Amino acid sequence: MAMAGSVGVKPRPHHSTPRRFLGRMSDIGTIEDASVVLSVPSSVTTDTASPLASPTTVDTSSPIFPIEVFEHIIDECCIGEGEGWYDRESIRDDQETLLACALTCKAWLPRSRFHILRRVAFSDTSQVFKFAHLLDAHPDMANLVQCLNVYEERAYPGRAEYTWHVFAFLMMLTRRMPVLRSLVFEGTDIHNISFDHRSIICISAFPAITSLSLSNAKFASVAHLGRLILSIPALRSLACSEVRFWKRGFDVCDLPPQANRLRLTSITLQDCPNEDVVNLLLATSTGEHFESLDVDLFAAYYGGSRLLRHSGQGLRTLRMYADGESIKDMTQQLSPCDLSHNINLKLSRELIINDTASVPASVWIPKLLRTVATSAMQEVTVNFVKARWMASYSLEWKILPPYILLSEDDCAAIDGALSRSKFARLRKFRLTLDWHVDVEPYMACFPRLLRRGILSIDAGRDSSMFGQPMRYPYYSVRKNDRRGHLK
The missing domain is CATH 3.80.20 (24 nucleotide stem-loop, u2 snrnp hairpin iv. U2 a'; Chain A)
Structure with a gap:
């Protein structure tokens, strides 16, 4: 078994984990094979055989680095809190990596097990039953979850x-x-x-x-x-x-x-x-x-403006999401969203708007921007995730034609709204598109923002960057945002 200080150790499931451990690590029921790591008893009668029942002395010495260095590496294998920390997909990904770390050597086991138990995911009562037995056998683990x-x-x-x-x-x-x-x-x-x-x-x-x-x-x-x-x-x-x-x-x-x-x-x-x-x-x-509010236009239509007024000066971060299916019958009624009461949005420095709508962006995005009361807004982000649906109609589109995501009128309306005096302190307008597009035509459609040097357009670098679940475009944006694809 590799030593803690061995050079070249790659704690990834594809290299360090035996084939039988490559299941979903978030499913405690399927980790039964790895009971040496997690000490999950395969049955009630095997509880006493768990390695945790008899503490083992761990040699944490390393001829090269102190164990704290490797613990920091293990910490970095996990997604940070506040970045989709509770998402079951991130739990699965992290636990596969952490299990590989736990199997690297005894010195890596305590820190790996700590992170494995911090976040758990279950889809079956049999998994919960086994996990409950684990907590009963080792009550100290209960304080880790x-x-x-x-x-x-x-x-x-x-x-x-x-x-x-x-x-x-x-x-x-x-x-x-x-x-x-x-x-x-x-x-x-x-x-x-x-x-x-x-x-x-x-x-x-x-x-x-x-x-x-x-x-x-x-x-x-x-x-x-x-x-x-x-x-x-x-x-x-x-x-x-x-x-x-x-x-x-x-x-x-x-x-x-x-x-x-x-x-x-x-x-x-x-x-x-x-x-x-x-x-x-x-x-x-x-x-x-209220400090953070994430709403789609369904919520905005059904009383979101009252939530904005209710939050008042406390609101610091706002994310708006539009879906074509949800608002195509509301085109003329998108004005209720009013940010004039939320003067502390400047503290977040950012307004994020996600749009998958078939309704033109010029209908609702400029209206929303015109209601911003603060003159200290420094960053506005608009994420367009229409292209997955558009590309599905023409699979040979490796690069979408210009303006199929955003019309010239849409661009001009947004350019005009952000050129008002209240956005004089704006330092960045970031437009992200989820498919390969020719960026130059879009750059030319924002002449005033381009002259100010604050325009940033990021076209999709990978046609599969938004993952599988097309049904949740908003969650896909957030997931990929934390993975760094939309930065």
């Missing part, structure tokens, strides 16, 4: 919509992870995640949760979602994507009595075409703590 992702990814072609409940997952882990901070539930179009009162009771038993993310989830009513978020008094970050309700309507009287409002600092609303969700957030949270 900070992020739990529960997801459903199995697909049954032709099967009618199916709802699955998370109570079984939560019941086995209740009170076993006292420092859990991030809780993520991801369903699919076919398999929605469902929450009942028992699930809410279980979630309330995790006192340290500050971040909750719900995707393809279904509740009996908006009030049930309210009971869920109110059961997490320390909640600071809430993300809802494609959250649906059996019953429409919202009455604040249906919520339990609350001593204090939630102090949410970050809110994400994607594809939640329900004004009742906005009403819930207005009724249960204090707007002065």
Whole structure:
């Protein structure tokens, strides 16, 4: 086995990991083969055989570098917090690399295991059962788990919509992870995640949760979602994507009595075409703590302007997202978004706009920019992710013709909006396109920004840069932004 200080060690799964370890490392059930690393018992009867049951002395000496150097390398193998940290794909990627690190040598094992256990993802109750046994056998590991992702990814072609409940997952882990901070539930179009009162009771038993993310989830009513978020008094970050309700309507009287409002600092609303969700957030949270708001124009149309007013001067980062399917019937009603109340957007120095819409950009982006109240905005980013759909109609397009993503009128409207006096301190306008395009025609369409030397256009360097899930263009942009493709 390689020594900790060996030169040329490449802790990557393709080189260092035996073939049988190349499964999904986020699925604790499939890591059973690697029980030497994770000490996951294959059955209850093998708990006593776990290496952790009898502590092993680890030689951390190195003839070349101190062990701290290698621990720093292992730390760098993981994605940083705040950059899609709880995304199950990033958990899988990181755990494959970390498992290879853990198998490198004994000196690398403690730090690798620390990171492997910090974020876990499960899609099956059998995995949770084994993980619960691991925590029971080694209670000290419970204090390492900070992020739990529960997801459903199995697909049954032709099967009618199916709802699955998370109570079984939560019941086995209740009170076993006292420092859990991030809780993520991801369903699919076919398999929605469902929450009942028992699930809410279980979630309330995790006192340290500050971040909750719900995707393809279904509740009996908006009030049930309210009971869920109110059961997490320390909640600071809430993300809802494609959250649906059996019953429409919202009455604040249906919520339990609350001593204090939630102090949410970050809110994400994607594809939640329900004004009742906005009403819930207005009724249960204090707007002065809002610092980051990510909304699509569905949310903007269904009360997003009230969220912006509610946040007022506290808002520091705003990301807007437009989808053609969601707003093609709203073309004439895109003006409600008003940033005139959010004077502290200057502190973020950045306004990010993502657009996949078939509606012309000149319809809504300049209108939004004209409402900016601060004169201290330093950076504006517009991400266009239309090209994946356009290229699908003509697969021979390796380089798209000019103006197929953005018309000359669109460019002129944006150029004019950003040339107003309130943007005099603007230092960069960044336009990113997700496909190979000829950049020069676009550069010529922003003459005033070009003369100021603040124009930056980044065409897609890789036709597959936005990964598989075309259904989530906004999340794809964020994922690739943290990977550095859109910088």
